[in-house]
Amino acid sequence: MWLVAAFAGALALAWVVVAPEGWRQGTSVPLLIDVLVVGMCVSGWLVHRRLSGSWLRERNVANSIEQEVGMAPGVLRGSLELARALPPGVSSGLADQAAQDALGQLGGEHRDLAGRMTREVGRWMRRGGLSLTVMMPLVAVLTFAAPGRSLMAWAGLARPFELMAGPTLPALVVTPGTVEVLRGSDVTMEVSAPGRTTVTVHWQAAGDVALRETIDLDGDRGTFILQSVTARTEYWVQAPDGAMSPRYELQPVDPLLVSDLIVRVAFPPYTGRSPEEYGVVVPPLEVPVGSVFSFEGRASRPLLSAGLERFEAEVEAVDAQTTEAPVEAAEFSVNGRGFEGQWMPRLSGLYEWRFVGIEGEPAEILPPSLGLTMVPDSDPSISVLLPGQDTLLPVSLRQPLILEASDDYGLDHLALVVYRVTAFGDRMTPVEQPMTVGGTRGALLRPVIDLTSWELLPGDTIRYFVRAVDNAPIPNVSETREYVLRPPTAADLRREAQERLDDAARGVEQLANRAEERAAETEELERELSSQLDPQSRDPRDETEDRLDFDQQEEIREALEAQAELLAAIDSLEMEMAELNRDLEATGLADPELQEEIRELQRLMDELAPESLEERLSELTERVDEMNATDADQALEELAADQEALRDRLQEAIEQFEQAALEQDFRATAAEAEELAQQEQALADAMKEGDSPEMRAEQQEALEARAQDLNESLDSLQERLAEAGEEQAREAVEQAQNQGQQAQQSMSEAAQQARNGEPQEASETAQQAAEAMRQMSQQLQQGQRQMAQQDMEAAREALEQTATDALSLAREQSALQDRMRGATPEELANMRSDEAALLQGARNMADNLSAETAGDQGSNEVAAQVGRAMEAMQEALDALESQRGDAPAPESAAEEAVAALNQAAVMAASAAKAPGEGPQGQSGDQVTEQLQEIAQQQGAVNQRTGQITPMNLGQQARSNQLQEAASGQQRIAEQLGQLADRPPDQAQPLGDLEALAQEAQALAERLAGESLDVETLQRQERLFHRLLDAGRSLEKDEFSDERESTAPGEFERNDVEALSSDDLGGLRFQLPPTEELQRLSPAQRQMVLEYFERLNRAERRDGPRGTIR
Secondary structure, X not given: OHHHHXXXXXXXXXXXXXXXXXXXXXXXXXXXXXXXXHHHHHHHHHHHHHHHHHOOOHHHHHHHHHHHHOOOOOHHHHHHHHHHOOOOOOOHHHHHXXXXXXXXXXXXXXXXXXXXXXXXXXXXXXXXXXHHHHHHHHHHHHHHHOHHHHHHHHHHHHOHHHHHOOOOOOOOEEEOOOEEEEOOEEEEEEEEOOOOOEEEEEEEEOOOOOEXXXXXXXXXXXXXXXEEEOOOEEEEEEOOOOOEOOOEEEEEEOOOEEEEEEEEEEOOHHHOOOOEEEOOOOOOEEEEOOOEEEEEEEEOOOEEEEEEEEEEEEEOOOOOOEEEEEEEEEEEXXXXXXXXXXXXXXXXXXXXXXXXXXXXXXXXXXXXXXEEEEEOOOOOEEEEEEOOOOEXXXXXXXXXXXXXXXXXXXXXXXXXXXXXXOOOOOEOOOXXXXXXXXOOOEEEEOOEEEOOOXXXXXXXXXXXXXXXXXXXXXXXXXXXXXEXXXXXXXXXXXXXXXXXXXXXXXXXXXXXXXHHHHHHHHHHHHHHHHHHOOOOOOOOOOHHHHEOOHXXXXXXXXXXXXXXXXXXXXXXXXXXXXXXXXXXXXXXOOOHHHHHHHHHHHHHHHHHOOHHHHHHHHHHHHOHHHOEHHHHHHXXXXXXXXHHHHHHHHHHHHHHHHHHHHHHHHHHHHHHHHHHHHHHHHHHHHHHOOOOHHXXXXXXXXXXXXXXXXXXXXXXXXXXXXXXXXXXXXXXXXXXXXXXXXXXXHHHHHHXXXXXXXXXXXXXXXXXXXXXXXXXXXXXXXXXXXXXXXXXXXXXXXXXXXXXXXXXXXXXHHXXXXXXXXXXXXXXXXXXXXXXXXXXXXXXXXXHHHHHOXXXXXXXXXXXXXXXXXXXXXXXXXXXXXXXXXXXXXXXXXHHHHHHHHHHHHHHHHHHHOOOOOXXXXXXXXXXXXXXXHHHHHHHHHHHHHHHOOOOOOHHHHHHXXXXXXXXXXXXXXXXXXXXXXOOOOOOOOOOHHHHHHHHHHHHHHHHOOOOOHHHHXXXXXXXXXHHHHHHHOOOOOOOOOOOOXXXXXXXXXXXXXXXXXOOOOOOOOOOOHHHHHOOOHHHHHHHHHHHHHHHHHHHHHOOOOOOO
């Protein structure tokens, strides 16, 4: 049992010590276990043998039995010895008897006779059984728990000597072997040693001692880093089993790197950028497309190839793996260690440098990647700042533009493209106006679209756009959207004239405020100088007190310059009025009343800023440095007086400007109402035919919107009339507004009925709207006539009162003159109060006349005559106050005053017969007015025919409108025929009236025949302008070719002065110097030149200015 238990223990021990994968080859553990088992067996046999020889000896057994049975010691042993051989002298019987006695004492069971020895054997037997009982289940459990392991463990016990044989291990594998490495770099060695757990690395650098280091392997592999290899190094690896790798060498070499690099960038010529140069480190670059890169450099070792590459990730469809493929590359030419090349990149991105040595090794150290952003030449930017939207053409038919253009590198030129679309939808040939800007990157141009020579017809529209072209080799072109310019209708022109008059009125008000401020400043400055001249405060011995210091001179100079600026602003306002009058004359839509009002406003502004006053201010400004305190005080006193007078005149001018704007507002509103009534009537006729209901509804809504705008204009007109105190006119406008609101309601209903497919009802409702608008127009015209009549009546009464007052003052002045003759000095001194009272009466008379009259030519001439009378009366008053010997006699001045007052009375009485018309003109004035009126009628007919085509009227509606236009054209032909039959001795206009009448008759026949085409519109427009030219030809002074002689009268001899620049035709306003003009853009130069041309042309046309007395 003990042997079986020992064998089971050996099996369990083998299971425990065996590796999971089994016994390793070369192990001696199975042999040791086997030796242990055999040793245990041999030991047990030897122990058993020894114990059998000693423990089981006869003496030991006999002693045990004797003890067990209680025999005397030695009895049983002696009996046994006697039984085997009796000694000599011993009785055999006794010996037998002794033996019998001993057997008798051994009478028990034989198995119990051993006694003590039996118990010891039982104890050993029990222990062996227990060991066997423990070990056998353990072996069984191990066998069932891991049968494979058990089999491998116990099989190894059966072949211990086979396992002890050494294994055949693979050779050591060491990388990288013999190689060249970068000098100073670390080298990582990898060792593959299957079947080993550790290896030893040996290395020895040239000139150094050999070194070694043992490393542990992980999975038969290990790594070792040999740091900073700077010299040739030999290395090898040795395994514990004695295996050794070959000896390898590490040969240090210098790395392949770029030691010198120059990158040059040449930009396209059109960019104007200078070439740039960079070194090894090139910053991220933004370069225009077309730039050329030049590369030049050297490497540390000979090169096989060099270049730049840009990679882009690609995804393969087979296994969805991402790879990088070059999408653009630049190859350089190499020559030994040098390289160079040129390259024009196409794509933006990050470009990697590529340098390969002659042995195919890549460069270890590369320059930083080259980041490029390719900037394509952008399209130029162009925008129209003014007007920047679709709008109406100005009255002058000259549309100023403000263009802003820019480009990233430079603009070559701009082009303004303008073309006309006729009322019939025909697109005329575009006209292109190039504008060279000289390659600048940004430009602000101010061209003008001049359409004065285009002969625009009613219904035409102007379209324009601006094209910008840059200076690239392949030019980029940008264009603005198309803008629309609509030629203004008659109502638009009248409304614009009203707005310009309103602006002028506001300008005059601002000038009046400025004049008041300047007057207050001048008075303050004059008081300061007066205090300096006060005899009580000045030292008569100090002559320096009469001098002006620098600050005082500057203050006086600023006051004079401020007054000059004010006069320049007045002159500018006068030019605006002249330009407005020219624009209205060019369009032919100016009413004679409006033209006369504008001329009067021009004359008023001319009187406010006479040239003599400007010359005096200029002279005073030049003499400021030479003035003393007394001269400066006198100059400031005169300047303050002039400023106060100018302020008063400006205050009076505000009323005249506001009155002119009010009357023009009335005329424009009435014209809009009449035009809207005509269009509503045409639409009502078109709705009756039932065609295109949706379009008719939209047209009706558009007319309703215009009616709403007209209603707002009526609100504004009512406010202005209320402020002006024109109550009757305001009531007429209120009644007209009620009619307009009824028309708006009818228009809304007509639009809805047209959309609902009720053409007959829509036509009737539109007819009601047209009738309401017609009544509205008539009420406005009636209110305008009433206001004009009231103004004329007020002017007539004022003129009559002026004539009466002038006669009364003349009688009193004549009586005072009679008293002056032969009067003593004391009596003359007492007459000063009487003369002053007469002068104040004349001033009151002039103020009343100015307040009650509208400022027409007749009232202005009367006011001028009253002014001459006041001057004479002032001279008489001055003569009465100064009774020196060299003073003029007051009687002569009084006589001049009486004559001037009588003449003023005559002129006022004459003007009162027909106020607003001025004195009777020459023989051609009546013809001029008739031709102007006919031209106005022709313009209205043209406007009416121009509206027919854009409205897309039906056949019957178109026929009705053409018949009405034909009737108007027929009336014009009849009126021209009557003028052509005038006697030949009367003034004749420019042109053949008979031919004009025939042309009007031919047009009437074409319209009656419903022939409306481009030719008809052109002929109407030409007839309109011929009528304007014929009327203007009679506005000039008439003269006779017949020579007449007259007797010379008295005349005054004067010295003949040298001719001035004005007399010689020189320019009053000289152009700026050439160098200053060159600094301006072409468009700006053109505007400056045109501005100075207008200034000089206006000066030559208006002639020398008058003076303020």
